[in-house]
Amino acid sequence: MNNPQLDKDGRLRHLLSIEGLPKNILNQILDTAESFVGVAEREVKKVPLLRGKTVCNLFFENSTRTRTTFEIAAKRLSADVISLNVSTSSQSKGETILDTVDNLIAMHADMFVVRHSQSGAAHFIAKHVPDHIHVINAGDGRHSHPTQGLLDVFTIRKYKPDLHNLRVAIVGDVLHSRVARSEIHALTTLGVPEVRVIAPKTLLPAHVEKLGVQVFHDMKEGLKDVDVVMMLRLQNERMNGAMLPSAQEYFKTYGLTQEKLSLAKPDAIVLHPGPMNRGVEIDSSVADGAQSVILPQVTYGIAIRMAVMAILAGGQGNSSHGGQA
Amino acid sequence: MNKFDTTLPDAEVLLKTLAQKLKPLLQPNTALVGIHSGGVWLMHKLLVLLEDSITANAIEHGTLDVSFYRDDYAQRGLKAENRPSQIPFDVDNKHIILVDDVFYTGRTTRAAMNELFDYGRPASITLVALVNRCGRELPIAPQIVAAEIPLDAEQNLQLIQHANGTLGLELINKPF
Amino acid sequence: MKIHIKNGRLIDPKNNIDSKLDVYIAAGKILALGNCPEGFVANQTIDASNQIVCPGLVDLSVRLREPGDEYKATLISELQAAVAGGVTSLACPPDTDPVLDEPGLVEMLKHRAKQLNLAHVYPLGALTRQLQGKVLSEMGELREAGCVGFSQANIAIVDTQVLWRAMEYAATFGYTLFLHAEEPFLAKDGVAHDGEVASRLGLKGIPSAAESLALASILRIAKETGAKVHISRLSTAEGVAMVRDAKKQGLKITCDVSANHLHLTEHDIAYFDANCHLKPPLRAQRDKDALSAGLKDGTIDAICSDHTPVDDDAKLAPFAEAEIGATGLELLLTLTLKWAQQEKVTLLHAIGNITQASAQILGIQAGDLSVDSGADICIFDANEYWKICPSALKSQGKNSPFNGLELAGKVKTTLVHGQIVYQNY
Numbered sequence: 063m064n065n066p067q068l069d070k071d072g073r074l075r076h077l078l079s080i081e082g083l084p085k086n087i088l089n090q091i092l093d094t095a096e097s098f099v100g101v102a103e104r105e106v107k108k109v110p111l112l113r114g115k116t117v118c119n120l121f122f123e124n125s126t127r128t129r130t131t132f133e134i135a136a137k138r139l140s141a142d143v144i145s146l147n148v149s150t151s152s153q154s155k156g157e158t159i160l161d162t163v164d165n166l167i168a169m170h171a172d173m174f175v176v177r178h179s180q181s182g183a184a185h186f187i188a189k190h191v192p193d194h195i196h197v198i199n200a201g202d203g204r205h206s207h208p209t210q211g212l213l214d215v216f217t218i219r220k221y222k223p224d225l226h227n228l229r230v231a232i233v234g235d236v237l238h239s240r241v242a243r244s245e246i247h248a249l250t251t252l253g254v255p256e257v258r259v260i261a262p263k264t265l266l267p268a269h270v271e272k273l274g275v276q277v278f279h280d281m282k283e284g285l286k287d288v289d290v291v292m293m294l295r296l297q298n299e300r301m302n303g304a305m306l307p308s309a310q311e312y313f314k315t316y317g318l319t320q321e322k323l324s325l326a327k328p329d330a331i332v333l334h335p336g337p338m339n340r341g342v343e344i345d346s347s348v349a350d351g352a353q354s355v356i357l358p359q360v361t362y363g364i365a366i367r368m369a370v371m372a373i374l375a376g377g378q379g380n381s382s383h384g385g386q387a
Numbered sequence: 388m389n390k391f392d393t394t395l396p397d398a399e400v401l402l403k404t405l406a407q408k409l410k411p412l413l414q415p416n417t418a419l420v421g422i423h424s425g426g427v428w429l430m431h432k433l434l435v436l437l438e439d440s441i442t443a444n445a446i447e448h449g450t451l452d453v454s455f456y457r458d459d460y461a462q463r464g465l466k467a468e469n470r471p472s473q474i475p476f477d478v479d480n481k482h483i484i485l486v487d488d489v490f491y492t493g494r495t496t497r498a499a500m501n502e503l504f505d506y507g508r509p510a511s512i513t514l515v516a517l518v519n520r521c522g523r524e525l526p527i528a529p530q531i532v533a534a535e536i537p538l539d540a541e542q543n544l545q546l547i548q549h550a551n552g553t554l555g556l557e558l559i560n561k562p563f
Numbered sequence: 564m565k566i567h568i569k570n571g572r573l574i575d576p577k578n579n580i581d582s583k584l585d586v587y588i589a590a591g592k593i594l595a596l597g598n599c600p601e602g603f604v605a606n607q608t609i610d611a612s613n614q615i616v617c618p619g620l621v622d623l624s625v626r627l628r629e630p631g632d633e634y635k636a637t638l639i640s641e642l643q644a645a646v647a648g649g650v651t652s653l654a655c656p657p658d659t660d661p662v663l664d665e666p667g668l669v670e671m672l673k674h675r676a677k678q679l680n681l682a683h684v685y686p687l688g689a690l691t692r693q694l695q696g697k698v699l700s701e702m703g704e705l706r707e708a709g710c711v712g713f714s715q716a717n718i719a720i721v722d723t724q725v726l727w728r729a730m731e732y733a734a735t736f737g738y739t740l741f742l743h744a745e746e747p748f749l750a751k752d753g754v755a756h757d758g759e760v761a762s763r764l765g766l767k768g769i770p771s772a773a774e775s776l777a778l779a780s781i782l783r784i785a786k787e788t789g790a791k792v793h794i795s796r797l798s799t800a801e802g803v804a805m806v807r808d809a810k811k812q813g814l815k816i817t818c819d820v821s822a823n824h825l826h827l828t829e830h831d832i833a834y835f836d837a838n839c840h841l842k843p844p845l846r847a848q849r850d851k852d853a854l855s856a857g858l859k860d861g862t863i864d865a866i867c868s869d870h871t872p873v874d875d876d877a878k879l880a881p882f883a884e885a886e887i888g889a890t891g892l893e894l895l896l897t898l899t900l901k902w903a904q905q906e907k908v909t910l911l912h913a914i915g916n917i918t919q920a921s922a923q924i925l926g927i928q929a930g931d932l933s934v935d936s937g938a939d940i941c942i943f944d945a946n947e948y949w950k951i952c953p954s955a956l957k958s959q960g961k962n963s964p965f966n967g968l969e970l971a972g973k974v975k976t977t978l979v980h981g982q983i984v985y986q987n988y
Contacts, residue, residue, distance in 0.1 A: 066834055073464075081763065090467055093468065093469065094465060094469060096470075096471050097452060097454065097455070097469050097470065097471040097472070099471070100471040100472060100473070101455070104505060104506055105505075105506065105507065106505035106506070108505070109455035109456065109502075109505070110455070110456060110501070111455050111460055158876065158879065158880070159880065159881075160879055178881065180881035180882070180883050180884055181764055181765035181766050181835070181881070181882065181883065182764065182766075182834075182835030182881045182882040182883070183881040185834050185835045186835065186837075186880070186881045186882075189834075190879075202765070202881070203765050203766075203881075203883070204765030204766075205764055205765030205766075206765070240765060243763070243765060267761075267762035267768075268757050268758055268759065268761070268762050268768060268770075269758060269759035269762055270762060272759045272762070272763075273762070273763065372455070372465055373464070373465055375464075376460050376461070376463065376464025376465050377459075377460065377461045377462040377463050377464045
């Protein structure tokens, strides 16, 4: 079966999920992002790569923060940006996803950043767009949030350069989390030897160990000697769905406090995709503490998204050749 | 030299010529900026060869990758490898000496200048190249060159770094 | 019309025949097999050389989409698809719009189908009014109008008391109940098998336990009430084991499997192929193996197409939002043959699963080539390949997970009541 993300020469055509991407492409994105971090620190934070191109943020599911970072990333590449919050507009009038996409293509959109509440939505759209259009998945249901997975690994690499020697723990609602799935695929593909998930049984998907992770239900056991702690958001619906009794009990058993964090290595770092529920999955003292790299994650998120867009939008000629001086 | 003559000058010898020509420009408020990759190797060697002048005039240095400013992005995309540009000094009002290995069409220089201007407004830019292979396509030319080697389009002149660190020039014939 | 089918290989599972025998048809019935009856002069001769002559197929579950969903498919398009697939008798579930819970609707459906002179239609009546699982439907009246059994389609009866009483009432009169085993709360909002594929793809899963729990209730109540129950679309290994056990205990249980589930597993969803959004969901390899074993040892009685045509737009959506179902009438024979070949099952056995066994479950006179029975016949070339694609299908439903594949088994001629209703040369 052809990987829908790659073109026939194995180059990235869409970014839909980390799963299925070879290691070299992940590394290409991470390395390109390094250069873009530098751009953000300059006076002129723009480069002209996507000048004249239109990037369309097609958000069927609401999100201000993710949409904003994609907007900033696109603008820093000198692209024109359209942001569509489809949940409020034409979708409610019964327009199908494909009709919305086709209309935007007719208005010369070159790249779509798509967020949708259904798993597989980005794959679905990618299957139907013409060859010159690129699709970036900004989150589809519980399936995948590849740019988040990438920026998380990028952040980890900044603080712990040797990925082949790390113990990483992902804590929280793995069952409903596209971020967790993307993180797991990124870490395992890049050769992190030990990836743990820590959660109650009700918040773990069936056969989760087949993803290449070790399962822990006891957070104290799971955090022992880890180098990286990745926290996941807990949504209120979980209490309504009889998966958890209360936020308070969750905080007691699976919330990250200073005390629990001390079980990890002393120089362990703490990540969170945001937005945080302080006092539910993470204690404020940890979120704001010395081991937290939550704010750098946001900065790196822009660089990663710039890297993805820059790699996708480029021509498909033999890019390893030097070119003329 | 015609296109069938494969005798290339010794890069290390040319480098010394270049260093001599460059010396008078090493004044205060000047910075050397090497363009990846050959330009950076040359720059580092120049920093050693001209160490005294460099120190005496407090000459700073940096590197440029120009990947994000090339004009062939739409045809070729980004290179698989790119390194971050590093300009650890203030470009405003500085005299910049841009160092490149082989000057050909002038497009890399245009990209480098565009990138430099996104860092600030330099007082001047002087382009220094080890070799000018005479094929410019833009109204841009190096002000200081160590050698002129006219070549045909099928020929590809590259600066390479040997394992022991010495530099050399190599001619690679492109496939038809 | 006197018809002579010559040179064909006759396979009639009910009468245990698999040999070269000619068929002689007159007045819509099978006059004789083998030797030409005295004085018989054929009006028409069909040369079935290198072809197999078998009873017209009997399909236990075909959604015709009438009344109500004519934009998805119509009676005429689907009955044409049926005979193109060699299906001459079919049962349709009651989940039409309006639901088949009124004798008048059933009569009209039967009448319209009869007028078309294509495949015979045997409606399954709604077990409860509007399929709501609260009030029993008028099973006696529906029976009289032509229903051969009663079903809840894919909608579970939540109230166990109602389920018990429905089965008890049906048992009083010997009606057969066609029930799909799925516990509604465990299956709620689920779109795929709760296994490693759903976990990776982030799709809400329906656990195997949803089938086995519901099946346990159905079997237990069947035991108590003596009801005759047919389990529609078994999908789990556990389910097969439970039915095997129930049969050993002497319960009046039969069951079927969809042709799709004999060939596909959860892995075929691949990159969210909406054509694989089915109910029951495509499960794991071990379930598929168990279904196959169950068919071989007789635990599972029949294979059906579970024909569920949808309009083109319905599958053009992210997986969970795509409409459930696959078109299947024209693939039933092909897929059954492929299964038989892969599992080294005799044609006699496999064809029995789509003719005689289904007829017996429906309680109809069909599915065999006995002398004096109605001449409903399917003639096919087991070695002719055809490509499954929208243009090759007569059904309005083009939604198939097998799109693009070339498979063997092409229907060449179909006869219903001694008339040729489909020919492909």
